Amino acid sequence: MQRKKTVGIGLGPSNLALAIALVEKVEPNDCMDWVFLEKNENICWHPDMLLEGSRLQISFLKDLVTLRNPTSPFTFLNYLKCKGRLNEFINLGRFCTERVEFTDYLTWIHSQLPDELSVLNSTVKEVTPVFEDDSSIRELDVVYLDNAREVEVRIRTNTVIVAIGGNPSIPNVFKSHIGDRVFHSSQFLSRLNSHKNRKSKQRIGVVGSGQSAVEIIKHLYETIPDCEIHSIFRKSAFKPADNSPFVNEVFFPEETDFMFNLQEDKKRMEVLKEYWQTNYSAVELDLLESVYNKIYIDRVKGIRQINIHNFSNIEALAEDRDGQYLLTLKHVLTETLSELKLDMIILATGYDRQTLPEFLEPVLPYMQFERSRISINRDYSVNMEECFKPRIYIQGMSQSTHGISDTLLSVLPIRAQEILESVMMHQHVNNDEKVVV
Numbered sequence: 367m368q369r370k371k372t373v374g375i376g377l378g379p380s381n382l383a384l385a386i387a388l389v390e391k392v393e394p395n396d397c398m399d400w401v402f403l404e405k406n407e408n409i410c411w412h413p414d415m416l417l418e419g420s421r422l423q424i425s426f427l428k429d430l431v432t433l434r435n436p437t438s439p440f441t442f443l444n445y446l447k448c449k450g451r452l453n454e455f456i457n458l459g460r461f462c463t464e465r466v467e468f469t470d471y472l473t474w475i476h477s478q479l480p481d482e483l484s485v486l487n488s489t490v491k492e493v494t495p496v497f498e499d500d501s502s503i504r505e506l507d508v509v510y511l512d513n514a515r516e517v518e519v520r521i522r523t524n525t526v527i528v529a530i531g532g533n534p535s536i537p538n539v540f541k542s543h544i545g546d547r548v549f550h551s552s553q554f555l556s557r558l559n560s561h562k563n564r565k566s567k568q569r570i571g572v573v574g575s576g577q578s579a580v581e582i583i584k585h586l587y588e589t590i591p592d593c594e595i596h597s598i599f600r601k602s603a604f605k606p607a608d609n610s611p612f613v614n615e616v617f618f619p620e621e622t623d624f625m626f627n628l629q630e631d632k633k634r635m636e637v638l639k640e641y642w643q644t645n646y647s648a649v650e651l652d653l654l655e656s657v658y659n660k661i662y663i664d665r666v667k668g669i670r671q672i673n674i675h676n677f678s679n680i681e682a683l684a685e686d687r688d689g690q691y692l693l694t695l696k697h698v699l700t701e702t703l704s705e706l707k708l709d710m711i712i713l714a715t716g717y718d719r720q721t722l723p724e725f726l727e728p729v730l731p732y733m734q735f736e737r738s739r740i741s742i743n744r745d746y747s748v749n750m751e752e753c754f755k756p757r758i759y760i761q762g763m764s765q766s767t768h769g770i771s772d773t774l775l776s777v778l779p780i781r782a783q784e785i786l787e788s789v790m791m792h793q794h795v796n797n798d799e800k801v802v803v
Contacts, residue, residue, distance in 0.1 A: 372527070376403075377485060383782035397480055403486050417581055419464065421465065440475055442463070488511060493509075501753065503753060505522055543691070543711075558586075571691075571693070631737065720763065757788075
């Protein structure tokens with residue numbers, strides 16, 4: 367029986383880690399049985415948040431491979447050696463690299479993948495079931511647009527691994543206003559550059575209280591000195607991220623088994639709540655201190671460029687005749703209302719990692735659900751109805767069952783190994799071929 371191609375959708379950090387694991391496990395010719403479909407021509411990893419001086423919040427040792435195979439030629443250390451910067455990096459004396467360098471590391475990995483492994487610049491349109499005579503489903507058609515040739519192509523497969531990252535989370539009050547001057551942080555630099563040459567003093571709102579929000583505030587302060595910045599969030603204050611060593615053990619790969627084996631949603635939610643401030647609505651302490659110092663020095667000078675609106679819910683948003691946005695704010699505690707006029711609003715409101723991509727809609731009726739979310743197995747495959755035989759794996763949508771590190775870089779090497787082993791094991795069963803795992 368001819369082996370079907372295994373299809374990876376997306377080639378960000380998650381599927382890059384999977385590609386590395388594959389290359390290190392099989393012979394080059396066996397890589398021809400795989401194909402990765404990526405809509406961007408080049409590696410893009412949060413390009414509009416590559417702000418000057420912004421750093422990863424984790425150690426460079428949590429790259430795409432070291433926790434699985436520290437002797438791999440794809441490690442961050444080997445990347446530094448190949449780029450001729452290893453001595454200088456060591457001399458910096460730090461574990462957290464800047465994001466622009468980590469993005470270059472991802473690009474370097476992409477360039478090191480063997481020619482036998484197909485990576486196609488393409489936009490996936492849909493994943494559709496292929497029905498047998500008995501109405502069962504044993505194969506899938508992945509339909510995609512070849513971006514280079516602008517033609518539609520189909521690949522027949524029985525295994526799909528989806529890793530496309532999260533979708534920008536847009537609060538309802540902003541949805542009808544999204545555009546050139548109301549936008550998500552994922553578009554920050556692109557949108558901001560189109561406004562920088564405006565002569566009038568701009569009033570810019572930043573919604574959110576996490577790392578991205580404070581990084582944006584700092585960037586606006588340093589690059590647009592005459593702008594007026596309004597930080598709006600529900601909490602009492604910006605909170606520092608808890609990255610102490612005992613707490614950080616929650617990101618150890620073995621914690622995935624602990625979380626998954628809890629089984630009960632209530633217990634899992636308790637664990638997530640306990641560790642929430644390691645990653646969400648929390649900011650690195652040195653960044654907080656830097657912004658606080660800017661606010662203090664401005665007070666010394668008698669100016670006020672950064673304005674904090676804490677305990678604030680945004681109740682309504684309207685655009686006036688002058689083109690300004692009028693926000694109605696409601697104090698969380700006192701319930702008093704106030705109004706705020708802005709020229710631009712940046713939403714540092716995080717990402718939705720629960721909504722399935724549209725291209726999976728044709729197979730949605732065959733997916734099993736638990737409490738309104740898709741049911742995902744320990745090996746990251748989706749639980750499907752009995753008649754559905756192909757396997758669909760999803761990376762980055764299992765936080766509620768696999769732990770808080772599921773959307774982060776920390777577990778990528780081990781997760782890649784687990785998915786690869788699962789894929790190869792099931793292909794061995796389906797194809798009746800001997801595959802060493």
